[in-house]
Amino acid sequence: MELQIDHISKSFKDKRAVDGVSMTLTPGVWGLLGANGAGKTTLMRMIAGIMEPDAGQIRYDGLPIGTLKGRYREIFGYLPQEFGFYPEFTVKDYLEYAAALKGLPVRDTKRRIMELLEMLSLSDVYRKKIVKLSGGMKRRVGIAQALLNEPELLIMDEPTSGLDPGERVRFRNLLSEFAKDRIVLISTHIVSDVEYIATRNAVMKDGGLIAEGTTEELVKLVDGKVWQCVISAERLPEYERRLRVVNLRNEADGRVSVRYLAENAGEAMALRMTGAGAEANAGTAPIPAAPRLEDLYLWLFPQDMAHDATGEQRKLVTDQHLADSSGREQVQAAKASSLEGGFRGAAGTVRTRGQAASDRDSDSASGQKKGGRNA
Amino acid sequence: MKAETVRESNVSESSAKPVNDMGTRKRGREKAARDGRNSRARSGLYALYRKEMADHLHSGRFLIVLALIILTSYASLYGAVSNLSDAVATDSDYIFLKLFTLSGSTIPSFTTFIALLGPFVGLTLGFDAINSERSEGTLNRLISQPIYRDAVINGKFLAGATIILVMVLSMGLFIGAVGILKTGIPPTAEEVGRAAVFLLFTAVYICFWLSLSILFSVLCRHAATSAMLGIGLWIFFALFMNLVASIVAGALYPINDTATVGRVLDNYECQTMINRLSPYYLYSEAVSTIMDPTVRTTNLVLPQQLSGAITGYLSLGQSVLLVWPHLTGLAALTAVMFAGSYIGFMRREVRSR
Numbered sequence: 001m002e003l004q005i006d007h008i009s010k011s012f013k014d015k016r017a018v019d020g021v022s023m024t025l026t027p028g029v030w031g032l033l034g035a036n037g038a039g040k041t042t043l044m045r046m047i048a049g050i051m052e053p054d055a056g057q058i059r060y061d062g063l064p065i066g067t068l069k070g071r072y073r074e075i076f077g078y079l080p081q082e083f084g085f086y087p088e089f090t091v092k093d094y095l096e097y098a099a100a101l102k103g104l105p106v107r108d109t110k111r112r113i114m115e116l117l118e119m120l121s122l123s124d125v126y127r128k129k130i131v132k133l134s135g136g137m138k139r140r141v142g143i144a145q146a147l148l149n150e151p152e153l154l155i156m157d158e159p160t161s162g163l164d165p166g167e168r169v170r171f172r173n174l175l176s177e178f179a180k181d182r183i184v185l186i187s188t189h190i191v192s193d194v195e196y197i198a199t200r201n202a203v204m205k206d207g208g209l210i211a212e213g214t215t216e217e218l219v220k221l222v223d224g225k226v227w228q229c230v231i232s233a234e235r236l237p238e239y240e241r242r243l244r245v246v247n248l249r250n251e252a253d254g255r256v257s258v259r260y261l262a263e264n265a266g267e268a269m270a271l272r273m274t275g276a277g278a279e280a281n282a283g284t285a286p287i288p289a290a291p292r293l294e295d296l297y298l299w300l301f302p303q304d305m306a307h308d309a310t311g312e313q314r315k316l317v318t319d320q321h322l323a324d325s326s327g328r329e330q331v332q333a334a335k336a337s338s339l340e341g342g343f344r345g346a347a348g349t350v351r352t353r354g355q356a357a358s359d360r361d362s363d364s365a366s367g368q369k370k371g372g373r374n375a
Numbered sequence: 376m377k378a379e380t381v382r383e384s385n386v387s388e389s390s391a392k393p394v395n396d397m398g399t400r401k402r403g404r405e406k407a408a409r410d411g412r413n414s415r416a417r418s419g420l421y422a423l424y425r426k427e428m429a430d431h432l433h434s435g436r437f438l439i440v441l442a443l444i445i446l447t448s449y450a451s452l453y454g455a456v457s458n459l460s461d462a463v464a465t466d467s468d469y470i471f472l473k474l475f476t477l478s479g480s481t482i483p484s485f486t487t488f489i490a491l492l493g494p495f496v497g498l499t500l501g502f503d504a505i506n507s508e509r510s511e512g513t514l515n516r517l518i519s520q521p522i523y524r525d526a527v528i529n530g531k532f533l534a535g536a537t538i539i540l541v542m543v544l545s546m547g548l549f550i551g552a553v554g555i556l557k558t559g560i561p562p563t564a565e566e567v568g569r570a571a572v573f574l575l576f577t578a579v580y581i582c583f584w585l586s587l588s589i590l591f592s593v594l595c596r597h598a599a600t601s602a603m604l605g606i607g608l609w610i611f612f613a614l615f616m617n618l619v620a621s622i623v624a625g626a627l628y629p630i631n632d633t634a635t636v637g638r639v640l641d642n643y644e645c646q647t648m649i650n651r652l653s654p655y656y657l658y659s660e661a662v663s664t665i666m667d668p669t670v671r672t673t674n675l676v677l678p679q680q681l682s683g684a685i686t687g688y689l690s691l692g693q694s695v696l697l698v699w700p701h702l703t704g705l706a707a708l709t710a711v712m713f714a715g716s717y718i719g720f721m722r723r724e725v726r727s728r
Contacts, residue, residue: 048519050725073521080519084512088433100422101520145516 008056017042019207031194032187034204040187077146081157098145116144135162191294227286419522423530454479471562474554497584498605500535503598580658586712593719612655620649661701
């Protein structure tokens with residue numbers, strides 16, 4: 001069982017929403033990460049067959065999904081980002097309607113609905129109108145309808161938005177169990193949702209796929225770029241201005257523990273010894289911290305870090321320079337290769353868009369076919 | 376289907392059965408799988424159809440329009456029954472049909488009411504059929520289900536058409552029943568036939584407005600826009616089309632004191648042709664012909680053509696023959712509007728809200 005996404009692209013007027021994305025989904029949970037506007041939803045809608053790609057093809061077990069039509073939709077469940085529901089429907093009405101549309105036999109429908117309601121803690125609201133449910137409950141009703149036909153391929157767009165932490169954990173566990181012999185694709189920008197359960201992750205940016213790998217493989221890309229130190233509270237604004245601060249924690253002694261992203265410890269070391277009262281407020285020396293998927297996300301999407309004005313500006317300047325000189329493809333390739341640059345040894349098993357591009361270049365240059373996808 | 380075929384062929388390769396037997400079994404299984412899929416798709420259409428029917432029957436706005444139609448039907452029936460004795464004094468034939476066509480002193484006839492208010496029912500049933508699904512974000516979910524995409528629009532049209540058919544039939548039966556009770560005269564077979572053709576015309580007429588409103592709901596993003604377009608067109612056809620036709624005919628074939636008979640005929644024909652572009656006019660003309668057996672033509676007749684003609688009633692078959700182009704025209708208009716909405720729906724990309 002595999003879903004092959006082969007160089008698919010999609011544009012809306014002058015905006016290229018998805019740009020030549022290729023990947024092969026195999027059974028397991030796949031996390032699709034990316035900032036808002038990265039193209040995750042458009043990609044998912046194309047996988048769901050709601051939208052036709054402008055170029056490229058999506059194949060399920062080697063057959064284009066366009067030719068499978070109804071058969072393809074029978075084997076997948078889809079939870080869109082926006083949960084639309086009929087205001088007059090109760091949970092029961094809605095799930096029964098979805099089951100009827102999916103063509104589930106009537107004798108199995110009630111049993112399956114009850115199972116899912118139990119599983120998603122919705123039994124108490126079975127007869128309530130959906131419009132009266134909380135956001136999290138509505139989301140769970142959406143999840144229930146996606147799971148109704150026990151799909152082989154489950155596509156969920158931001159499934160955990162609106163869920164409280166307990167529900168989120170339960171949902172993650174449910175998905176892990178569900179994905180044993182199925183393909184589950186979850187798009188999210190809540191990194192912790194996929195950090196532990198995702199078999200593999202794909203990271204999208206500006207419509208392109210910039211990295212793909214297991215969580216362990218991906219976090220190695222920022223290995224040695226995550227630092228932490230303890231500083232005095234007075235120095236914090238300057239640190240926030242100069243560095244990409246990921247996390248802050250107030251310590252009992254009034255100082256602040258800072259976790260930040262940087263190519264190396266040098267900048268923080270320099271910062272530590274400069275400024276008024278530097279000697280007295282120097283704090284501890286930066287030490288490398290164990291990277292997490294969230295760190296990678298923030299490294300790749302610095303615009304998501306509200307406080308990092310300097311970093312953002314620096315990145316934009318670099319991007320602009322690269323874009324001016326050699327175009328967008330090279331910008332992405334450069335970003336990916338800069339990721340790999342400092343950590344070449346660790347990132348050997350991860351394939352990024354930059355790597356793929358250079359593979360293609362060297363393929364065409366040498367005329368020799370290289371090996372398949374590194375996994 | 377191809378995946379099935381591939382899997383089936385894998386199974387077949389590993390099997391030790393004779394080739395012919397294997398082929399038969401494979402074809403049988405493929406057919407079963409195909410039938411299963413078709414049946415699922417059909418069940419999807421049926422589920423959609425049922426849901427739409429339930430939506431209409433429970434929707435407040437439909438119930439209000441239905442109440443309005445029932446009230447006006449009753450009022451027109453009251454008017455007809457009040458004037459029935461006067462009408463029967465001059466012509467005692469086809470009394471049952473007079474219940475539908477006779478107007479009271481101040482109340483229009485049932486046929487006039489339906490010609491005017493029928494479109495409102497069609498518009499009410501379809502003006503937000505697609506765009507409300509789009510704006511509520513339910514269309515996404517719907518078309519990702521294992522149903523054919525056109526099942527969405529087919530289901531909506533079929534549900535609306537069923538409601539219209541049931542409503543029209545119920546009204547016809549209601550008026551017939553009350554009329555029989557009031558007059559005490561049972562209808563003849565021909566009268567029943569004429570009333571049935573009238574009800575069929577009415578259903579097709581309202582279905583035209585349903586398909587038009589569905590078309591607007593496909594084309595317009597907002598339900599309010601599609602409703603306004605539908606209502607605008609309805610008012611135009613009902614009130615202003617005749618005015619436009621007479622202005623255009625007057626401009627093309629002006630009639631003054633010195634106008635020849637030929638010019639007057641041209642003017643009239645031009646006006647009629649333009650008017651017949653309006654479904655309202657087509658319906659009114661057809662219904663007045665069907666419900667009144669004395670109507671022998673829908674076009675202008677000169678006194679010379681009438682000389683020697685024997686006064687009498689047309690049979691039902693002859694009346695139907697006269698209005699056959701009207702019926703086909705109305706049905707064709709309905710089909711064209713539905714085809715437009717079908718194509719528009721199938722071709723238009725479903726985007727997020």
